[in-house]
Amino acid sequence: MAEPLLDARDLVKNYGGVQALRGASFTAHEGEVVSLIGDNGAGKSTLVKCLSGVEQPDAGTIAFAGREVALPSPTSARALGIETVYQDLAVAPDLDPAANLFLGRELRRAGPLGWLGVLDKKEMRRRAAAAFHELGVSIQDVDVPIGALSGGQRQSVAVARSVVWAGRLVFMDEPTAALGVVQRERVLDVIRRVRDRGLAVVLISHNMPEVLAVSDRVEVLRLGRRVARFTAADTTVEELVGAMTGALSQEDA
Ligand SMILES: Nc1ncnc2c1ncn2[C@@H]1O[C@H](COP(=O)(O)OP(=O)(O)OP(=O)(O)O)[C@@H](O)[C@H]1O
Ligand SMILES: [Mg+2]
Numbered sequence: 457m458a459e460p461l462l463d464a465r466d467l468v469k470n471y472g473g474v475q476a477l478r479g480a481s482f483t484a485h486e487g488e489v490v491s492l493i494g495d496n497g498a499g500k501s502t503l504v505k506c507l508s509g510v511e512q513p514d515a516g517t518i519a520f521a522g523r524e525v526a527l528p529s530p531t532s533a534r535a536l537g538i539e540t541v542y543q544d545l546a547v548a549p550d551l552d553p554a555a556n557l558f559l560g561r562e563l564r565r566a567g568p569l570g571w572l573g574v575l576d577k578k579e580m581r582r583r584a585a586a587a588f589h590e591l592g593v594s595i596q597d598v599d600v601p602i603g604a605l606s607g608g609q610r611q612s613v614a615v616a617r618s619v620v621w622a623g624r625l626v627f628m629d630e631p632t633a634a635l636g637v638v639q640r641e642r643v644l645d646v647i648r649r650v651r652d653r654g655l656a657v658v659l660i661s662h663n664m665p666e667v668l669a670v671s672d673r674v675e676v677l678r679l680g681r682r683v684a685r686f687t688a689a690d691t692t693v694e695e696l697v698g699a700m701t702g703a704l705s706q707e708d709a
Contacts, residue, residue: 537623
């Protein structure tokens with residue numbers, strides 16, 4: 457297989473006395489969907505936070521596009537083309553959906569005196585509407601603060617934001633957990649399309665049929681370590697569950 461786009465090795469992360477990651481490794485390649493699975497508390501969200509600059513690992517190395525990198529902040533990860541949909545959704549509840557989509561990257565147009573500085577709300581609304589349409593997100597009123605939307609609508613806005621901005625890799629931490637059947641299928645379609653654009657998509661999900669339906673590969677975390685790797689086409693739900701619970705093990709995969 458080609459060189460991985462992302463190659464994390466032996467990451468350790470302690471929260472006080474809790475060892476969330478105990479030497480976890482993880483890889484993702486361009487043009488693939490790789491699912492990261494594991495039981496509650498296995499360390500999945502912690503790993504994603506370490507790989508998207510939200511948390512700093514206590515030990516281990518991260519290589520991206522063949523070079524060892526430090527990710528001291530989410531901004532530094534974004535600069536590499538890494539976007540993340542966080543499990544504990546990081547949306548700004550007081551802003552409307554379009555403003556959330558462009559949070560930190562607001563479009564501006566020249567002001568009346570030629571200043572750069574007037575927010576181009578119309579263009580942001582137009583692009584946001586196009587992104588929401590692609591995702592099948594129906595938001596009746598795009599002017600309302602996002603805190604007034606349903607949980608599923610908020611989740612869809614977070615997914616839209618990540619796929620609009622990602623240049624190389626998207627982490628999605630349980631992006632379909634709050635979604636109805638139709639929106640879930642739309643998100644899975646979007647994941648496939650992003651993969652077909654040549655990006656790496658990392659999906660975290662507890663829904664094993666969904667994992668097998670959309671992934672090319674699966675990596676399994678248990679108690680803060682990677683314990684197994686699978687090619688999705690060659691495995692079964694039973695095998696995945698066995699690896700997650702420890703009934704079946706490929707120690708230190
Ligand atoms: N900010 C924190 N402070 C203290 N402990 C934490 C913190 N974040 C995570 N942990 C602990 O680290 C371990 C791994 O948590 P993590 O959220 O990474 O699990 P997960 O695999 O994402 O689980 P889930 O499937 O339930 O989302 C857990 O024991 C959790 O309690
Ligand atoms: Mg989690």
